[in-house]
Amino acid sequence: MLARVLSGDFPRSRALAVALVVILVGLALAPFIVPGTRSLTVAAKVCVFVLLVASYDLLLGYTGIVSFAHTMFFGIGGYGVGIAMARMDSTWGALAIGVLVSLALSAVIALAIGLLSLRVRAIFFAMITLAVAAFFQILASQLSGITGGEDGINFKLPEALRPATSFFEATFFGVAVNGRLVSYYLVFAVALAFFLVLLRVVNSPFGRVLLSIRENEFRSEALGYRTVTYRTVANCLGALGATVAGILYAIWLRYTGPDTTLSFNIMIDILLMVVIGGMGTMYGSVIGATLFVVAQNYLQDLMKFASNAAQGVPLLPNLLHPDRWLLWLGLLFIVCVYYFPAGIVGKLRAAKEKP
């Protein structure tokens, strides 16, 4: 049963298995373990970024495609839902239209980018995706009448997903059963389902061909595989994954804007999460996204605590001042990349495989 759910791709390391179970249980019970709004937002962001990073890993880690357009597809998902909900009434029908239109648009753009540019060398493909993503970012900013420009779009969700909607008078294990809780579990369930779909994809014969393309494209062709077709399909699947992540993020935030979806900073974050977690492992996206998002949100608090604790020690309180959190985040990543060149998952698996 478990083998079927995981498509036969087990963690292959006890430490990794424990970490994954802790993250899964933590996310599944987040509303009960950490019921505050900020903590729940962090948990929802972890769910969204696991899916976003896993879909990028399909491209970079499994197929060897370097794309900078992933945030564009993330943005298409967010804006698709945002525009539909803001322009139409706040119903499930409008949400469905937003979801379908954004998925269709992403698939068409990914197909066009794939067919037109996956024949060129990797560096040129990366440059093309960078240009397309920059164009889309400018478009979102300039078409302010539709997209809300730099301010983005605030919108209302269907009633069942609104925080003010309460389903029961009583609480469930101390947690109010309201639209916020339903929204969280919608984000969690869809992200988990899509992650398992991606796991199935990479462990299928199709996924094996993607790995062979990453290893050596000419050898794959010599075995009879049309690599452009496979790379284009992978590009479309990756784009759809990012779009679903964008949809979920917009649903959770009830807002979409350039800074939350289209920013190039998000693209850099995705790259870091893939590298830290471990490219071409899928589980690396879970580890990378969780570590990154949690560090991004709680490192300042941790440093504040450490800075206060180190009062009286020369230099240390200043070094640990919460304002320097980005410096420490950067150092943390350098240490990660230095000590885990194959990512955390790669390192854990390699340790397990050593005699």
Place this chain on the structure above:
Amino acid sequence: MTPERMLAPMLSLRDVNTHIAQYHILHGVDFEVPRGSLTMLLGRNGAGKTTCLRTIMGLWHASAGSIRVDGRDITRAETPDVAQLGVAYVPENMGIFAGLTVRENLLLAARAAEPDAKRLDWIFGLFPAIKTFWNALAGNLSGGQKQMLAIARAIVEPRKLLLVDEPTKGLAPAIIGNMVEAFKELKRTETTILVVEQNFNFARSLGDLVAVMDSGHIVHTGGMDALAADAALQTRLLGFSLDAHQ
């Protein structure tokens, strides 16, 4: 299959020319590989042997001439089309996927979900190391094992034509002995094979026919036995005689 097609060679090259950038590498290459034979393509370094195989596979396209496999013109065909026609290629550098397991390498070549169990047993018989290291990363195999995997991958499904580029390159004599036995077993299945080789002893022990290349031309075709027996011809074509090396 019609009698004409049965008699027709499995592979024929007619006046094939290949340019790589501004360099003219193959100059009107003409030769045939009869159905069910093992033909050796010999020649000095830089004679154009590897280019010839790569041109057949569509990795480089012929600028003139024609190439036919099983009667079908593949001169302008793309590499995946040539492979799907039943042509398997084992490149000079073994061409395995180092980051995948031995099993995954074979599954990729089988294209179907799982390779035929009987065929797999036959391959395990030819190359026992494949079975031993079934779930190991191909990149961790020794040079000889990698070469065995490369050949196993090419024959995991029945192929019309097998193109092998220097299968003995860098291998220890004992491993070359295993390779000879494996090719003899392959010959018994009447697979049509074209092997590029520098090791004349290996070529002599297996080849039915031989084609010798020099400076992008075919300068000799005939039976392997005749070339092996003629020291003067060996010296003229290959720059050495087998007798002088023994």
